Amino acid sequence: MSLHLPPAIEDAIQTSGLSPSRRNFLKASGALVVSLGVADGAFAADAAVAGPYPDPDFRQLDTWIVIHPDNSATFFVGKTDGGQGTGTAFRQMMCDELDIAYDKTSLIMGRTDTTPDQGGSGGSDAVERDGWPMRRVAAEARRVLLELAGKHFGVPAAQLDARDATITVRSDPAKSVTYAELVGGKRFNVTLTGKNVDTTTGLAEVKPVDKLRVVGQSPQRYDIPAKVDGSLTWAVDMKLPGMVHARNVRPPVAGAVLKSIDESSVAGIPGFVRVVRSGNYVAVICEREEQAIRAARQLKINWQPPATAPFPASDQLFDYMRRATPTSHAEPEIVGDPAAALAGAKLVVEAEYEVPFQGHTAIGPAHALADPSNGQMTIYSNDMKSYGLRNGVAQFLNMPREQVRVAYMDGPQVYGRTAADDAGFEAAFLAHELKRPVRLQWMRNEETAWDTKGPAYVFKLRGGLDAQGKVVALDYDACAVDYNHVGYNEPDTVLIAQLMGRRPKTPAKGAAETPSVQYAIPNLRMTARVVGLPLTWETPLRTGNLRDPNGPQVTFAFESFIDELAAAAKADPVQFRLDLLADSQEDDAFRRARSIAAVQAAAKAYGWEPRPSPARRNTGQNLTGRGIAYTTRNRTIAAVIAEVEVNRQTGRVWAKRLVCAHDCGLVINPEGLRRTVECGMLHALSRALWEEVKFDNEKVTSVDWVSHPSLRHSDTPETIDVVLVNGDPVPDRSDLAPYGAGETSHKPLIAAIANAIHDATGVRLHRPPFRKERVLAALRAANV
Amino acid sequence: MSIVKLHVNGTDREVDTDPSTPLLYVLRNDLGLRGPRFGCGLGQCGACTVIVDGAAIRSCTTQVSQVRGQITTLEGLSKDGKLDPLQQAWIDEQVPQCGYCQNGQIMTAKALLGRNPNPTDAQIRTAMEGALCRCMTYYRVQAAIKRVARRETVK
Numbered sequence: 001m002s003l004h005l006p007p008a009i010e011d012a013i014q015t016s017g018l019s020p021s022r023r024n025f026l027k028a029s030g031a032l033v034v035s036l037g038v039a040d041g042a043f044a045a046d047a048a049v050a051g052p053y054p055d056p057d058f059r060q061l062d063t064w065i066v067i068h069p070d071n072s073a074t075f076f077v078g079k080t081d082g083g084q085g086t087g088t089a090f091r092q093m094m095c096d097e098l099d100i101a102y103d104k105t106s107l108i109m110g111r112t113d114t115t116p117d118q119g120g121s122g123g124s125d126a127v128e129r130d131g132w133p134m135r136r137v138a139a140e141a142r143r144v145l146l147e148l149a150g151k152h153f154g155v156p157a158a159q160l161d162a163r164d165a166t167i168t169v170r171s172d173p174a175k176s177v178t179y180a181e182l183v184g185g186k187r188f189n190v191t192l193t194g195k196n197v198d199t200t201t202g203l204a205e206v207k208p209v210d211k212l213r214v215v216g217q218s219p220q221r222y223d224i225p226a227k228v229d230g231s232l233t234w235a236v237d238m239k240l241p242g243m244v245h246a247r248n249v250r251p252p253v254a255g256a257v258l259k260s261i262d263e264s265s266v267a268g269i270p271g272f273v274r275v276v277r278s279g280n281y282v283a284v285i286c287e288r289e290e291q292a293i294r295a296a297r298q299l300k301i302n303w304q305p306p307a308t309a310p311f312p313a314s315d316q317l318f319d320y321m322r323r324a325t326p327t328s329h330a331e332p333e334i335v336g337d338p339a340a341a342l343a344g345a346k347l348v349v350e351a352e353y354e355v356p357f358q359g360h361t362a363i364g365p366a367h368a369l370a371d372p373s374n375g376q377m378t379i380y381s382n383d384m385k386s387y388g389l390r391n392g393v394a395q396f397l398n399m400p401r402e403q404v405r406v407a408y409m410d411g412p413q414v415y416g417r418t419a420a421d422d423a424g425f426e427a428a429f430l431a432h433e434l435k436r437p438v439r440l441q442w443m444r445n446e447e448t449a450w451d452t453k454g455p456a457y458v459f460k461l462r463g464g465l466d467a468q469g470k471v472v473a474l475d476y477d478a479c480a481v482d483y484n485h486v487g488y489n490e491p492d493t494v495l496i497a498q499l500m501g502r503r504p505k506t507p508a509k510g511a512a513e514t515p516s517v518q519y520a521i522p523n524l525r526m527t528a529r530v531v532g533l534p535l536t537w538e539t540p541l542r543t544g545n546l547r548d549p550n551g552p553q554v555t556f557a558f559e560s561f562i563d564e565l566a567a568a569a570k571a572d573p574v575q576f577r578l579d580l581l582a583d584s585q586e587d588d589a590f591r592r593a594r595s596i597a598a599v600q601a602a603a604k605a606y607g608w609e610p611r612p613s614p615a616r617r618n619t620g621q622n623l624t625g626r627g628i629a630y631t632t633r634n635r636t637i638a639a640v641i642a643e644v645e646v647n648r649q650t651g652r653v654w655a656k657r658l659v660c661a662h663d664c665g666l667v668i669n670p671e672g673l674r675r676t677v678e679c680g681m682l683h684a685l686s687r688a689l690w691e692e693v694k695f696d697n698e699k700v701t702s703v704d705w706v707s708h709p710s711l712r713h714s715d716t717p718e719t720i721d722v723v724l725v726n727g728d729p730v731p732d733r734s735d736l737a738p739y740g741a742g743e744t745s746h747k748p749l750i751a752a753i754a755n756a757i758h759d760a761t762g763v764r765l766h767r768p769p770f771r772k773e774r775v776l777a778a779l780r781a782a783n784v
Numbered sequence: 785m786s787i788v789k790l791h792v793n794g795t796d797r798e799v800d801t802d803p804s805t806p807l808l809y810v811l812r813n814d815l816g817l818r819g820p821r822f823g824c825g826l827g828q829c830g831a832c833t834v835i836v837d838g839a840a841i842r843s844c845t846t847q848v849s850q851v852r853g854q855i856t857t858l859e860g861l862s863k864d865g866k867l868d869p870l871q872q873a874w875i876d877e878q879v880p881q882c883g884y885c886q887n888g889q890i891m892t893a894k895a896l897l898g899r900n901p902n903p904t905d906a907q908i909r910t911a912m913e914g915a916l917c918r919c920m921t922y923y924r925v926q927a928a929i930k931r932v933a934r935r936e937t938v939k
Contacts, residue, residue, distance in 0.1 A: 221878060224878060234821075290802070413881065713913050713925070
């Protein structure tokens with residue numbers, strides 16, 4: 001699928017000094033002929049590059065930016081884009097610093113042999129942290145180009161202007177030279193400094209905010225056209241000559257031990273290639289995909305179930321957690337004298353909250369294609385941390401890092417530590433065993449049951465109010481099932497390593513979190529402990545990072561409780577929060593001032609009329625209420641307001657309207673940001689209304705979209721308003737920084753729904769999901 | 785294995801396969817199409833949706849030998865290099881996040897507008913109910929469908 005390039009460009013590639021891998025990649029990708037779309041076919045064409053695959057040197061400007069002979073540019077960054085448009089944002093930021101039109105650029109992401117290691121994605125810090133080196137290297141490229149142009153014209157660089165990839169002599173605009181004429185198809189040969197990739201810099205300074213032109217605009221996402229016309233090659237679409245298909249066979253109950261396999265049960269299946277087994281890990285390989293699926297279902301295995309139950313059933317989970325001996329405690333955080341303040345309070349409010357395990361349950365089950373050609377290992381994967389996958393697989397297979405590379409490609413959503421990690425290791429292991437390219441995809445039941453889960457929580461909160469309804473004390477206690485929380489791409493905790501028995505002696509401690517309290521509460525005690533389940537390893541109830549790993553659970557409890565205190569104080573929930581923020585201590589990034597601005601902006605956009613909750617109930621079938629919740633995540637602020645209708649006859653909750661006031665500092669792409677904020681809220685709405693991983697005491701019973709429902713079209717709000725707030729005390733500051741946006745709106749939404757249900761019905765729900773059976777039971781119990 | 789004849793995106797195709805093979809794998813692995821994709825294999829999520837004679841069907845639970853009629857996949861929606869109005873609306877509205885499910889969203893919407901060019905909001909919700917999205921792009925999916933429906937009304 002290689003492209004026919006003009007001879008001049010072919011020559012330029014040959015003489016450019018790029019590494020063979022990178023050269024072939026650029027050729028095949030069409031990046032050299034202004035690839036505005038996606039590098040269709042690039043990866044397969046690149047498969048012939050024999051390796052090894054050394055790390056691109058982040059201290060070389062040429063690693064980051066290539067100027068092509070047609071005066072376009074390609075940027076190379078070590079990030080991935082899970083669908084929030086970060087790739088488009090990177091291009092915008094780099095275009096501004098380089099002074100080149102957005103549509104004259106393309107971007108390559110997350111390929112370990114081609115792009116500098118910025119770690120891939122995670123923590124919503126793509127723009128906040130990793131955008132800075134991108135901006136600095138683009139600014140440096142511009143500086144170098146100005147210097148070259150200065151020599152070309154014999155005038156100082158300070159007397160030149162750069163615009164649209166062309167440099168002009170200010171005093172004589174007829175004199176101009178393009179970037180391509182200066183370095184097109186050639187190397188910059190500029191060495192950068194910086195002790196690590198995050199601090200990479202040249203001599204140039206980035207532009208002040210008021211000089212940014214592309215930043216703040218909303219160019220459409222470059223990846224969308226190929227996603228809606230079917231032309232994009234996703235990781236799931238990758239095929240290579242000689243490739244075979246694999247499917248895993250998981251233990252039928254957690255902790256089962258494989259005793260024997262009857263291969264004759266599948267040997268007669270057309271296209272059958274092999275059963276691969278190592279410890280309790282089993283996969284079936286066939287020539288065709290449907291054959292592998294059939295073989296995996298048909299394979300007879302003698303499993304020995306564990307002697308004791310691996311975990312309590314899901315309806316016993318919270319009782320189990322309350323009784324369990326903690327595996328670890330966090331240091332208590334204490335402010336003032338909470339015990340005395342509670343004892344002296346006029347009114348004490350107490351509440352307990354529970355949040356079940358919730359999963360990633362990607363719409364596309366985990367997958368990868370691994371190619372062991374030439375004694376190397378290439379993995380085609382949508383894993384958001386492609387660099388980590390490369391390092392982990394190299395260790396797992398005991399191969400030198402330089403012989404392993406990961407080509408990041410688009411895939412289903414990756415909001416954290418998904419099974420894409422596991423599938424990448426499994427495909428690589430199988431390809432290593434078979435010495436053929438192996439394409440693996442998990443099945444739906446496997447994805448839903450075995451993917452990592454966000455930890456389940458139980459909380460106990462107590463708060464004290466004085467005679468004026470002011471919060472004088474708060475006691476927060478959290479317990480999370482998070483022992484043996486698996487990290488990203490760890491060669492000893494990925495599922496295959498666990499099943500093979502290659503695991504660490506000591507499981508990860510895990511974490512139970514406390515809320516990021518911005519409120520001024522004079523006497524505060526916060527404690528948190530972690531518990532484990534009876535079965536630590538080889539269990540489908542394994543926890544891993546899921547979109548703001550603990551935030552939705554913790555914020556559900558904390559912001560629900562703040563609402564309970566407001567109700568007890570007979571105070572308006574918005575004003576109650578503003579009062580708590582008013583006395584807050586100032587801190588990093590003006591979070592107090594920006595929090596107040598966001599809460600006020602949300603209330604204004606909603607048309608919030610001050611009154612205490614619950615509302616005066618009407619007599620109709622649908623009860624309507626509104627609820628607010630607010631949070632910070634790192635330096636980003638979100639205040640969300642939900643309006644719900646609760647059907648008194650059925651218990652169905654519909655979030656009719658959602659409002660989010662969102663402050664993430666400098667906004668790179670407003671329209672892209674709005675969609676990310678919207679979808680972050682709706683993802684949490686799914687967790688609020690539907691999602692719960694269920695299990696009996698030997699296996700997960702949530703295995704598909706019937707047994708594990710998710711938000712649907714009929715649940716969609718009628719109206720969603722996203723208000724982009726800039727609450728900085730100096731809003732037009734020249735150094736305004738962008739902060740992360742991938743998770744903050746997700747964090748407070750469950751609480752906002754619970755608060756709105758309370759406002760509508762007077763009934764407080766302490767445990768999501770708020771499915772109609774649970775809501776109806778609560779309404780009936782309260783005679784609503 | 786046997787020869788199965790299919791009519792896909794206006795072209796007659798023949799594949800040598802087990803007649804019980806789900807249509808999805810034939811489209812993807814024998815015919816090299818990338819629009820329909822595996823999501824559940826159970827007909828529950830819609831990621832594999834294709835249109836057969838105007839009706840949206842789930843290719844993951846349809847045996848290849850049972851398919852009669854004209855199959856249209858996501859790739860077949862554009863005509864003469866011009867995107868279908870729905871695809872254009874998807875771009876205008878910037879619908880996808882990850883985009884993995886969008887084949888199901890677009891093909892289900894296409895079938896809906898084929899039988900009802902001007903659906904009400906409630907009809908859109910009902911018709912789209914079986915098309916799941918885990919990035920939760922539903923609000924924008926509905927907005928894109930309404931864009932096209934409005935245009936039809938103006939005509």
